[in-house]
Amino acid sequence: MALIEAAGVHVRFGDRVVLESIDLAVPEGEFHGLMGPNGAGKTTFFNVLTGRVKPSRGKVRLDGKDVTGLSSHRIAAHGVARSFQIMTLFDEFSARENVTVGLPAFRARGFDMRHAAASDPGFAESALEILATVGLADKADVRAKDLSYGDRRALEIAVALAQSPRVLCLDEPTSGLGSDGVQRLAALVGRLKGKLTIVAIEHDMEFLFALADRISVIHWGQVVARGTPQELQQNEWVRRSNLGRFA
Known part of the structure; x- marks a missing residue:
C-alpha cells in the first residue's frame, strides 16, 4: 500500500481547470519528484496534498486514511510536513x-x-x-x-x-541556491532519503535526477510521464520537450 496516494484529483478555480484527474502513489521511504514547466499545476497539486487547497473532486489518502479536504493543520497532525518556495522563518x-x-x-x-x-x-x-x-x-x-x-x-x-513527519514535502528546495548550496542540500536530502518519504517539486533537473527514485512530469494539469530517472531519459515526450535537455 502507498503511504501517500492521490486518485483522480481535479481542481477548478472558476472556469479554469488547473488539475485534471491526477493520480499519484508514493510508497513509504520513496523520494518522488514532481517536475514540469511553470504553470503546469505542480504547486496546486502540492497544495492539495498538504491541505492548502481542497480538490473539486478526487481523493487523497495517507496510509490508507482519507484526508481529502482536511486543513493543513490537520494534515500536518497526520505526519505531513512542508517547506515552501518562499521561506517562512522567524527572522x-x-x-x-x-x-x-x-x-x-x-x-x-x-x-x-x-x-x-x-x-x-x-x-x-x-x-x-x-x-x-x-x-x-x-x-x-x-x-x-x-x-x-x-x-x-x-x-x-x-x-x-x-x-x-512521515512525509516531507519540499517546494523548490534549491531555489536561489548557488552550486555549493545545492551540493550541501543534495547531501542533506541524501541522508534523509529512505528515513522518511519525500515528495519534492524541483526545477533543478540535475538535482532531481540524481536523487529521486521516481519522477512524475506534470503538464497542462495532468501527469504526462512517470518513471525512474533512467526511464524518463528514454521517454519520447520528455526527449522532445524542453525538459528533454535536462533529462
Whole structure:
C-alpha cells in the first residue's frame, strides 16, 4: 500500500481547470519528484496534498486514511510536513528557537518561548539534535536573518523535521541556491532519503535526477510521464520537450 496516494484529483478555480484527474502513489521511504514547466499545476497539486487547497473532486489518502479536504493543520497532525518556495522563518529568532517552535510538544505549551524553555530544557536539546541533522548545530544561537541563504534553506527543513513527519514535502528546495548550496542540500536530502518519504517539486533537473527514485512530469494539469530517472531519459515526450535537455 502507498503511504501517500492521490486518485483522480481535479481542481477548478472558476472556469479554469488547473488539475485534471491526477493520480499519484508514493510508497513509504520513496523520494518522488514532481517536475514540469511553470504553470503546469505542480504547486496546486502540492497544495492539495498538504491541505492548502481542497480538490473539486478526487481523493487523497495517507496510509490508507482519507484526508481529502482536511486543513493543513490537520494534515500536518497526520505526519505531513512542508517547506515552501518562499521561506517562512522567524527572522529575529535563533536557529534553535525556530526549530523549537516546530516541536509539537512546544506548540502544546502555547508558544511562550521563555516559559517553555525554563520549564523544559529538553526542548533546547531536541532542537539541537535536529539542527545537527541538517549541519547547523554550530549555528544554533545565530538569528535566522543572519544565516546565509543556504543555511536558511537547511533551517527550514530542520523546522519541518521538528514535527517528526512521515512525509516531507519540499517546494523548490534549491531555489536561489548557488552550486555549493545545492551540493550541501543534495547531501542533506541524501541522508534523509529512505528515513522518511519525500515528495519534492524541483526545477533543478540535475538535482532531481540524481536523487529521486521516481519522477512524475506534470503538464497542462495532468501527469504526462512517470518513471525512474533512467526511464524518463528514454521517454519520447520528455526527449522532445524542453525538459528533454535536462533529462
